[in-house]
Amino acid sequence: MQINNCQSLEEVRHHIDGLDDQIVELIAARNAYVKQAANFKHSVEEIKANERMEAIMDRVRNKAMEFGVSPNLLTKLYGIMIDAMVESEISEFRNAKSL
Numbered sequence: 486m487q488i489n490n491c492q493s494l495e496e497v498r499h500h501i502d503g504l505d506d507q508i509v510e511l512i513a514a515r516n517a518y519v520k521q522a523a524n525f526k527h528s529v530e531e532i533k534a535n536e537r538m539e540a541i542m543d544r545v546r547n548k549a550m551e552f553g554v555s556p557n558l559l560t561k562l563y564g565i566m567i568d569a570m571v572e573s574e575i576s577e578f579r580n581a582k583s584l
């Protein structure tokens with residue numbers, strides 16, 4: 486991704502706002518796929534998929550280091566995000582079962 490050399494605070498904030506819009510859209514898309522994962526699982530225990538979570542954390546921490554961002558920040562952000570998405574996957578799973 487190209488990073489512009491900004492000439493004003495307004496320009497900096499314009500880029501930040503644009504990136505925030507994309508981040509929110511990406512999080513919503515990610516959550517939509519996580520919910521679909523419920524279709525392929527058979528129990529709440531299976532939904533939690535701890536091994537997969539750990540693999541994601543490793544991958545994201547490595548990616549963070551590649552891009553010069555704190556791996557601990559990414560661990561915290563992903564921890565919060567995955568916990569919330571697992572909850573939405575569990576709701577999806579329970580709704581599908583009660584149909």
Ligand SMILES: C=C(O[C@@H]1C=C(C(=O)O)C=C[C@H]1O)C(=O)O
Nearest residue numbers: 519522532533534537538567570
């Ligand atoms: C989407 C899945 O289910 C859950 C949600 C995950 C995620 O948010 O990436 C990862 C593992 C599971 O906790 C999956 O098993 O792949």
